Amino acid sequence: MKAIQYKAFGNSDVIEVAEIPQPEISNENQVLIQVKAASVNPLDIKLRSGIMQQIRPVYLPFVPGADIAGIVVATGEKVTQFNAGDQVIAVTSAGGYAEYALVNESRVALKPANTSFEEATSLVVNIGTAQSVLFDEGKLTKGQKVLIQGAAGATGATMVQMAKNAGAYVIGTVSGQGIALVKSLGADEAIDYKLQDVTALVKAVDLVADCAGGESQNKLFKVLRPGGKLFSIVTPPSAELAEKYQIDARFISSNISANSLTCGLALVKEGKLRPIVAKTFSLEEAAQAQDFVLAGGVNGKVVLVVAQ
Incomplete structure (x- = not known):
């Protein structure tokens, strides 16, 4: 599958598009998601720079991405809340900048029907x-x-x-x-x-x-x-x-799970909370997207469109 990797720590020129194996379910509580959209967060840039290594170390090559929206492809044996074909949003510890991602069931929620994938992923974090x-x-x-x-x-x-x-x-x-x-x-x-x-x-x-x-x-x-x-x-x-x-x-360092999204997602479904997507980029434009965020002055969320 196609994914974005950091091949080294540094500026956006360390970002590369790579072909890596598609993840497979190895835990009975996991959900495999075909990623449709992924958010670009300041944390992604901090991890890329290497300044977080003492408090949140990552190992290279590294696939960034903390929140995604997409479609469930498969589930582990003990997953009860989701089925193949469900449209969902999810919080990932890493791996969101890719065509597929594995997430624990406790970090997955159904996507509000009144949002696009791009809007939905902009809401998670x-x-x-x-x-x-x-x-x-x-x-x-x-x-x-x-x-x-x-x-x-x-x-x-x-x-x-x-x-x-x-x-x-x-x-x-x-x-x-x-x-x-x-x-x-x-x-x-x-x-x-x-x-x-x-x-x-x-x-x-x-x-x-x-x-x-x-x-x-x-x-x-x-x-x-x-x-x-x-x-x-x-x-x-x-x-x-x-x-x-x-x-x-x-x-405050947020520990985000599906439960932490409950109240906010209810407001989205009621039309009382609207997502603000500032700009979208393709997955291949991840470097440009991160540079856009780093430049500052962005009103709303920057999102990578992974698959149409």
Whole structure:
């Protein structure tokens, strides 16, 4: 089968299209999926660069890809929820940039019928991460105030919608065309961080969900109420500032499974959460796709179309 591999650590020129054996079911709980679409995530780029080797080592040659959408081809003997022909989405530890992928049943869910494969794969990591940050860890409830930094990005846009559906007051930091997008998703306020001072406009926030990182993260402590929470999916917040402002500040690493997608997928099926696909590339264009993500300023998800 055709797959994308990293032949070495480095820039996008280490990415190559390769012919490798199609995976075969070797575990009674596995599901074999013909991949129709795969998301391009910042994690794929970090793994390619080699900077994650101490905390998440990979061995070369490596097939990246953390979330996919496709059609079930075969199942292990103990798989009960899926059958050949089912259209599904799945979370993979690796191997998504390929024509076929093996996934444990616990990490597979039925694709919402009202989404394309490209839209469906764009939701997986976003929903799981939003669920972890906003609700599992953030305990966000109706009437609370949440600020989402990087609200027009793939995960941020999903957070906006899930927080709003939970009855929270939602503030998003964005720039340029992201302002109109975030407002269209239901945000109560959209602040252009390039033109406006967030700390002068926002106070007494219950939760900050940081999807952007960078130097601006330190400023976000000032917008929280004492006892509030600052959770980042990019870089660990300052422990010193957390103590100074009496804030629960942590880096959140999402452990995404089919169960973590339940609430978000229900919203998708009801038409209350819409996927945002910024751009699609073919599987063979994986290097260009990753460079596009790395350049920044992407509103929504970048997706590889693996098979028509």
